[in-house]
Amino acid sequence: MSVIRVEELTFRYNGIDVISDITFAVEQGAYLGLVGPNGSGKSTLIKNILGILPAARGRIELFGEPLGVFRRWKKIGYLPQRLGALNAHFPGTVEEIVQMGLARRDPVDLKRTLSKMAIGHLAKRLIGELSYGEQQRAMLARALIRRPELLIFDEPTTALDPETRDVFYALTRTLNREEGTTIILITHDSGIIGQYAQYLLYLDKKVIFSGTFKDFCSSRDMTGIFGLDSQHIICHQHDANGSRA
Amino acid sequence: MEMIEILQYSFVQRALLAGVLIAAVSALLGLFLVLRRFSLIGDGLAHTTFGSVAVVLLVGVSPLYVTVAAVPLVMLSSLAIYKLTSSRKINADAAIGIVSSLGIAAGVVLASLSGGFNVDLFSYLFGNILTVNRAELLVSLLVFIVVLAVVIHFYDDLFAVTFDQELAQSMGVKTRRINVMLFLLTAVAAVLAMKVAGIMLVSALLILPALTALQLSLSFRRTMIAAVGFAVGAVLCGILFAFALNLPAGAMIVLFNIGFLSAVFVVKKLSHWRR
Numbered sequence: 001m002s003v004i005r006v007e008e009l010t011f012r013y014n015g016i017d018v019i020s021d022i023t024f025a026v027e028q029g030a031y032l033g034l035v036g037p038n039g040s041g042k043s044t045l046i047k048n049i050l051g052i053l054p055a056a057r058g059r060i061e062l063f064g065e066p067l068g069v070f071r072r073w074k075k076i077g078y079l080p081q082r083l084g085a086l087n088a089h090f091p092g093t094v095e096e097i098v099q100m101g102l103a104r105r106d107p108v109d110l111k112r113t114l115s116k117m118a119i120g121h122l123a124k125r126l127i128g129e130l131s132y133g134e135q136q137r138a139m140l141a142r143a144l145i146r147r148p149e150l151l152i153f154d155e156p157t158t159a160l161d162p163e164t165r166d167v168f169y170a171l172t173r174t175l176n177r178e179e180g181t182t183i184i185l186i187t188h189d190s191g192i193i194g195q196y197a198q199y200l201l202y203l204d205k206k207v208i209f210s211g212t213f214k215d216f217c218s219s220r221d222m223t224g225i226f227g228l229d230s231q232h233i234i235c236h237q238h239d240a241n242g243s244r245a
Numbered sequence: 246m247e248m249i250e251i252l253q254y255s256f257v258q259r260a261l262l263a264g265v266l267i268a269a270v271s272a273l274l275g276l277f278l279v280l281r282r283f284s285l286i287g288d289g290l291a292h293t294t295f296g297s298v299a300v301v302l303l304v305g306v307s308p309l310y311v312t313v314a315a316v317p318l319v320m321l322s323s324l325a326i327y328k329l330t331s332s333r334k335i336n337a338d339a340a341i342g343i344v345s346s347l348g349i350a351a352g353v354v355l356a357s358l359s360g361g362f363n364v365d366l367f368s369y370l371f372g373n374i375l376t377v378n379r380a381e382l383l384v385s386l387l388v389f390i391v392v393l394a395v396v397i398h399f400y401d402d403l404f405a406v407t408f409d410q411e412l413a414q415s416m417g418v419k420t421r422r423i424n425v426m427l428f429l430l431t432a433v434a435a436v437l438a439m440k441v442a443g444i445m446l447v448s449a450l451l452i453l454p455a456l457t458a459l460q461l462s463l464s465f466r467r468t469m470i471a472a473v474g475f476a477v478g479a480v481l482c483g484i485l486f487a488f489a490l491n492l493p494a495g496a497m498i499v500l501f502n503i504g505f506l507s508a509v510f511v512v513k514k515l516s517h518w519r520r
Contacts, residue, residue, distance in 0.1 A: 047411070050414065051414060052411050052415060073416050073417030078412065078415040078416075080409065080412055080415075086409070087280060087408075089280075089459055090280060091280075091458075091463060091464065091465050092404070092408060092465050093464045093465075096464055096465055097408065100404060100416075101401050101402075101405055101413075101416045101418070126462055
């Protein structure tokens with residue numbers, strides 16, 4: 001079953017096409033890497049899918065329902081890119097942020113989720129007082145407590161130290177492989193994509209490539225974009241990672 | 246004059262009750278506005294209220310009901326600010342500036358065209374809570390109930406939109422509905438606050454209690470309660486001291502609000518310094 005289905009999607013801003021004729025689907029349980037150069041429309045595409053930006057043309061389906069009538073938002077967890085722009089004076093504690101929008105607030109569930117993210121001791125602290133890494137973990141806890149079937153991360157590890165970054169990606173892999181959570185990851189780091197994603201979508205205002213890693217590794221278009229050496233390294237990392245799984 | 250004696254006057258009782266209700270409404274809405282960087286919307290809407298009062302007086306509404314009659318026009322102005330802001334082509338401060346200057350200009354021109362009104366239009370600049378009439382008190386009570394109900398019912402949505410609008414949208418929150426509601430309620434609060442503090446000081450009632458509460462670094466719920474506490478305290482102290490010392494109530498209320506903010510600042514600095 002397709003978790004996301006996008007057909008001929010176009011988004012315009014000030015009369016200019018930011019993305020055009022985007023068509024792709026994400027199947028349940030997939031781990032998709034969404035890559036492309038700066039300004040290629042990756043975040044815009046995600047914001048269209050989530051209904052944050054209105055598409056000029058095209059069709060979007062979430063869990064088999066058209067976006068316009070989709071109401072089961074609890075199935076989706078989203079970690080936006082611009083967490084760094086968070087208002088440092090916002091008077092919200094970690095537990096208030098994590099439980100934001102939950103119809104039923106279970107203290108045991110909260111404690112378990114915060115512990116999983118290693119931020120149980122920060123429950124009563126204001127979100128603005130935390131380090132970027134701690135804020136990121138709090139936001140991930142917010143996404144996870146809703147037990148989403150689809151998690152979307154937009155450049156999630158910008159400004160994180162390598163150790164925290166590795167812990168974060170290992171967690172996404174666990175969620176994907178052990179709990180069957182569908183994951184979409186936007187990143188500039190092709191090494192990360194090679195290690196974790198099963199599918200790739202390369203965007204540059206249009207879909208340049210969409211497929212499995214096997215297709216990616218044999219794609220001449222991608223060789224032209226990444227260069228032969230980089231393409232080999234990414235494919236090698238993917239193979240090595242795949243064999244460990 | 247003894248304080249007990251002051252409290253026996255019915256106009257003082259009305260002023261205190263209306264003041265408390267309006268201060269609580271302004272503080273509740275003010276927290277959302279300050280955090281969303283719409284602090285100056287109160288100023289803009291107060292200026293629009295000036296123009297709206299002129300329109301209402303020009304069409305012959307009794308001066309007793311001017312405040313209430315001005316509400317729909319100020320609500321329209323509030324929606325205009327929202328529309329201009331959400332177009333993403335005009336920043337919030339610029340949008341507020343446009344609507345604000347239109348309100349003042351329209352008020353002055355209408356006052357000039359009418360050759361003057363029976364009531365002094367410029368008396369609205371400084372407000373007078375001690376002249377609150379029964380109709381205005383009832384409207385204040387109604388607005389307080391509505392705002393409290395809205396904040397309780399839509400608390401999660403308001404919290405999410407204030408934290409991050411795009412994140413709220415991704416959670417399925419109807420952000421446009423929440424924003425329109427907040428702007429409309431702010432318009433009503435601005436008109437009522439004009440009666441308390443005057444057009445010149447409306448934004449102080451919206452901003453200062455929220456700013457003071459934010460200095461305490463509390464959770465969102467507690468910040469909201471603290472903001473209402475500071476607002477109510479400032480209104481009670483302001484009205485009673487103004488009456489006892491024969492000073493303008495609106496200005497006294499604002500001065501008490503600034504006094505609370507300064508006191509919290511000083512205490513916070515001292516406690517940091519001691520650590």
